[in-house]
Amino acid sequence: MTASKTKTDPSVPSPPPQTASPEGTCTPTLPGFTCGLDATLRIIAAKWKPLILYFLAQGGPYRYGELRRAIRDVSDKMLIQQLKELESDGLVKRTDYKEIPPRVDYSLTPLGHSLAEALVPLCSWGTEHMDEVSRVFAKREGWGAKGR
Amino acid sequence: MTASKTKTDPSVPSPPPQTASPEGTCTPTLPGFTCGLDATLRIIAAKWKPLILYFLAQGGPYRYGELRRAIRDVSDKMLIQQLKELESDGLVKRTDYKEIPPRVDYSLTPLGHSLAEALVPLCSWGTEHMDEVSRVFAKREGWGAKGR
DNA sequence: ACAAGTATGCACCTTTTTGTAAGTGCCCCA
DNA sequence: TGGGGCACTTACAAAAAGGTGCATACTTGT
Numbered sequence: 001m002t003a004s005k006t007k008t009d010p011s012v013p014s015p016p017p018q019t020a021s022p023e024g025t026c027t028p029t030l031p032g033f034t035c036g037l038d039a040t041l042r043i044i045a046a047k048w049k050p051l052i053l054y055f056l057a058q059g060g061p062y063r064y065g066e067l068r069r070a071i072r073d074v075s076d077k078m079l080i081q082q083l084k085e086l087e088s089d090g091l092v093k094r095t096d097y098k099e100i101p102p103r104v105d106y107s108l109t110p111l112g113h114s115l116a117e118a119l120v121p122l123c124s125w126g127t128e129h130m131d132e133v134s135r136v137f138a139k140r141e142g143w144g145a146k147g148r
Numbered sequence: 149m150t151a152s153k154t155k156t157d158p159s160v161p162s163p164p165p166q167t168a169s170p171e172g173t174c175t176p177t178l179p180g181f182t183c184g185l186d187a188t189l190r191i192i193a194a195k196w197k198p199l200i201l202y203f204l205a206q207g208g209p210y211r212y213g214e215l216r217r218a219i220r221d222v223s224d225k226m227l228i229q230q231l232k233e234l235e236s237d238g239l240v241k242r243t244d245y246k247e248i249p250p251r252v253d254y255s256l257t258p259l260g261h262s263l264a265e266a267l268v269p270l271c272s273w274g275t276e277h278m279d280e281v282s283r284v285f286a287k288r289e290g291w292g293a294k295g296r
Numbered sequence: 297a298c299a300a301g302t303a304t305g306c307a308c309c310t311t312t313t314t315g316t317a318a319g320t321g322c323c324c325c326a
Numbered sequence: 327t328g329g330g331g332c333a334c335t336t337a338c339a340a341a342a343a344g345g346t347g348c349a350t351a352c353t354t355g356t
Binding site for chain 4: 046047075077078100101102124
């Protein structure tokens with residue numbers, strides 16, 4: 001075995017004892033996470049969650065159907081599932097109007113909103129480096145499945 | 149089928165025609181991505197990549213072994229694999245000193261560095277909302293495997 | 297009457313991702 | 327001479343993640 005075996009390893013990584021973080025905001029020795037980034041990732045690491053948050057952050061509350069149509073390629077199952085997780089994680093608020101033809105809408109909680117804001121730089125990065133990113137994908141898809 | 153069937157669907161989502169993005173930097177109708185965020189995610193969406201980038205951004209270049217010890221719980225296989233992908237994606241630079249007992253180190257390329265910087269807010273978010281995040285995890289792990 | 301839309305739930309299955317355990321070649325150290 | 331470290335590599339699981347399709351209960355439109 002190369003990594004730790006027990007999941008309940010209480011040891012914390014204690015970040016690089018080298019040159020102190022230049023622009024890092026990474027706080028060491030936290031509850032169960034190696035750093036804030038780790039914590040954040042455990043919350044949004046899912047295929048559609050960042051997109052959901054981001055979409056919700058853009059317009060007002062969205063009805064379920066709108067959302068599904070907006071986020072292309074997402075299936076009902078996935079959308080519902082991730083919305084539920086986001087909801088139970090306190091990032092999204094679900095409002096059920098309890099009407100006869102079901103009507104439900106989703107919006108961000110303050111917490112969700114703050115996370116969505118932290119996502120903005122990533123979006124900008126993607127937009128700014130779109131050309132490089134495209135090239136990367138050309139490589140990945142272009143020649144064989146070797147590179148990936 | 150609920151979502152599109154053909155992967156090669158050339159249609160682009162055309163973001164919410166509603167209230168224009170408040171703080172969004174999401175540019176619509178891009179090559180193959182719904183938005184910059186989408187593009188970014190396709191590059192770093194892997195369990196250890198963000199952490200790798202982040203760690204590399206903190207100290208100078210890291211030797212392979214250092215990195216593996218720093219990022220707790222990562223296995224050789226995963227670390228190597230993701231390092232390779234990051235390398236071929238132009239985010240990380242691998243330097244092989246070709247010495248007899250192998251010596252290799254990894255550092256960020258300018259592109260990688262810029263991405264790592266975009267990651268900072270996520271890290272801060274995690275740090276700032278550590279208490280909420282912890283509570284979320286108490287729930288997830290605490291009672292039953294229903295929630296997740 | 298019947299199709300369609302609404303917001304899900306559920307069962308089943310495939311794909312992707314991650315992890316585990318071993319092994320490689322080479323060197324240093326006691 | 328056996329053990330350990332270095333930087334990987336490979337084969338083989340296991341586990342997530344994601345997808346498909348059908349079902350529900352009720353309404354509106356045609």
